Amino acid sequence: MKILHTATGEYKDAEVVPVAEKDYDYIKNCGRFVFDWRTENRLGFEVYKIALKEYEDHILGLLSLRDIQQELRIHVNLVEVSSDNIGAGKIYDRIAGSLLGFASQMAFEKSYDGFVSLIPKTDLIDHYCQKYGFSRVGKSLAVEGAGSLAIIQNYL
Amino acid sequence: MSEYKKIYEHLSEQLAQEDIADGYLIPADLTEEERAGAEQEIREYRLKKLSTRTESERLLSELTRLRLSVHRYLESGVYSSDYSFDEVLKEMIAIMRKTKKEVANDLDVHYTRLSRILNEREEPNLSLMYRLEKYSDRIIPAIYWWKLMIRKQEFLISEDQNQRLIEGRRVKNYLEFSG
Numbered sequence: 001m002k003i004l005h006t007a008t009g010e011y012k013d014a015e016v017v018p019v020a021e022k023d024y025d026y027i028k029n030c031g032r033f034v035f036d037w038r039t040e041n042r043l044g045f046e047v048y049k050i051a052l053k054e055y056e057d058h059i060l061g062l063l064s065l066r067d068i069q070q071e072l073r074i075h076v077n078l079v080e081v082s083s084d085n086i087g088a089g090k091i092y093d094r095i096a097g098s099l100l101g102f103a104s105q106m107a108f109e110k111s112y113d114g115f116v117s118l119i120p121k122t123d124l125i126d127h128y129c130q131k132y133g134f135s136r137v138g139k140s141l142a143v144e145g146a147g148s149l150a151i152i153q154n155y156l
Numbered sequence: 157m158s159e160y161k162k163i164y165e166h167l168s169e170q171l172a173q174e175d176i177a178d179g180y181l182i183p184a185d186l187t188e189e190e191r192a193g194a195e196q197e198i199r200e201y202r203l204k205k206l207s208t209r210t211e212s213e214r215l216l217s218e219l220t221r222l223r224l225s226v227h228r229y230l231e232s233g234v235y236s237s238d239y240s241f242d243e244v245l246k247e248m249i250a251i252m253r254k255t256k257k258e259v260a261n262d263l264d265v266h267y268t269r270l271s272r273i274l275n276e277r278e279e280p281n282l283s284l285m286y287r288l289e290k291y292s293d294r295i296i297p298a299i300y301w302w303k304l305m306i307r308k309q310e311f312l313i314s315e316d317q318n319q320r321l322i323e324g325r326r327v328k329n330y331l332e333f334s335g
Binding site (some may be wrong): 034035036039071072073074077078079080081083085086087095096100105108109111113114115117118119120121123124127128137138139140142144145146149152155156 | 159160163164166167171172173175176177178179180181182183184190191193194197198199201202203204206209213216217220221224227292294295323326
């Protein structure tokens, strides 16, 4: 997947991989993340990080998800982009989209028809519908099929 | 108040709503009962979707899975005969549940030529790759087909000493700097 270096307009190769045990201390102490990602892991979510291929120790964003096999869907619980990549002064762009693209990819690779669900805070719902093509399903949002493929085509 | 909500309120004091939306997906603060209800709603929706899945949805899903596996292969940098052009095309035809004759007709390619490509007796050209891109509604883009062919040719060039010798014997007046 490609993320955008905002200053140069250059696309850089990035990779999403599982968070290793040693990463949790870095995440907690680096001052660039505010959520407790070790707790996400303890709650039973799979936790993934995104980093540049050329600089893999420098985590740019995190994602927690659950593989709900009985319903053939991936449920994304939490996404966080590092604080230096949020707002007008961000160094890299497309990080959150790339993490969602990873979830869509997983949902196709597991033969779940690309089905990804979320239950975001009310204030964030419109953003996820407009930017990534999610639709409302009761209190949840979901994307699947062509919508999920579009996320992959845009971000991976 | 949940930790998610506490952090969200803290972020709201520091960042514009647009920046929070751009940088975070934060789960809704639901009661146990609300969460169970939300889970029930999405479960029912998902199971209904599965029971009414159309042929078009199956095709999109399986072709996308093929695209992703080809993408991973191309990223890996190694050559595998499982991912040669002809093998991926065979897989695509199987997913589409069409005969070779139907595919040849759909692509406006002579049946014999398609068979030769599928049997590795003829190399595909760029025209065919553009047609395959269109055929899959761009799910498998022409550039993927091109890279599959090139990956195999790179492998052959690095490994095929026999053909190198045979072709070398046919060359006259060749340059010879290395002695």
